[in-house]
C-alpha cells in the first residue's frame with residue numbers, strides 16, 4: 001500500500017506547491033493524477049518519489065517510510081519524470097546497464113525482461129545509439145524500459161504519454177493494466193482524460209495545490225464525464 005498523509009510542500013519565496021494532500025493506494029490500483037498546468041502534480045510526484053524534500057506529512061510504501069529509509073523505499077519504485085534527464089554521451093544500453101546495476105539485478109533476469117521490453121517498445125536497434133541522437137519520445141521509451149525492467153511495486157509516471165507514438169502508447173496502457181493486475185500500484189499524472197477514464201480506478205484532481213477530488217473513478221463518473229468534472233473544479237483558474 002502507498003500511504004501519503006497530509007503532504008505539504010511550498011517552494012521557498014513563493015506560496016506555490018502542494019498543501020495537505022492525503023492519498024491511499026492499494027495493490028492493483030491505477031490512479032490518475034490530473035489538474036490544470038501549475039496545479040502541483042509534478043511537485044507532489046517529486047515529493048512522493050523522494051526527489052523533493054517536503055515540509056510536512058508522511059509518505060510510506062508498505063512498511064517503509066520514505067524519510068526513514070529512502071534507499072529501501074526507492075528500490076521498490078519505478079519513476080518516469082516529465083522531462084527525462086539522461087546522459088547524452090551514453091548509449092541507451094549503457095544507461096540500462098547502469099540502472100540495472102543500481103537495482104542489483106541478476107544478469108539472466110535482466111536479459112529476459114530486457115528482451116521483452118526492447119521488442120515491445122521497438123528499441124532493439126536504437127538501444128545501441130547515443131542518447132544525444134534520441135528524440136523526446138525515444139528518451140521516454142528508454143526511461144520506461146529502465147523503470148519497468150525491475151518489476152517495481154510502485155510505478156509513478158509524470159505525463160508518460162507525452163511524445164509517445166501510438167504503438168508505444170498502446171504498449172504502455174496495456175503494460176499498466178497488466179502490472180496492476182499482478183499487484184503493482186500505479187500513479188500517473190496526465191492531461192489525457194479519455195485514457196484516464198478508461199484505465200484508472202482511482203482519481204485525484206489537484207487545483208491550486210489542493211486535492212479537490214480524491215475518489216474512485218466509478219464514483220466520480222456517476223456524476224458526470226471526467227471532462228465536465230475537470231472543467232467544473234478548475235473553473236476558478
Ligand SMILES: Nc1ncnc2c1ncn2[C@@H]1O[C@H](COP(=O)(O)OP(=O)(O)OP(=O)(O)O)[C@@H](O)[C@H]1O
Nearest residue numbers: 011014016017035036037038039040041042043044
Ligand atoms: N522550483 C520551483 N520554484 C518555485 N515555484 C515552483 C517551482 N517548481 C514549480 N513551482 C510552482 O509550483 C506550482 C506547481 O507546479 P508543478 O510543476 O507541480 O505543476 P504541475 O501540475 O505539474 O503543472 P503542469 O501540468 O504544467 O506540468 C506552479 O505554480 C509552479 O509555478
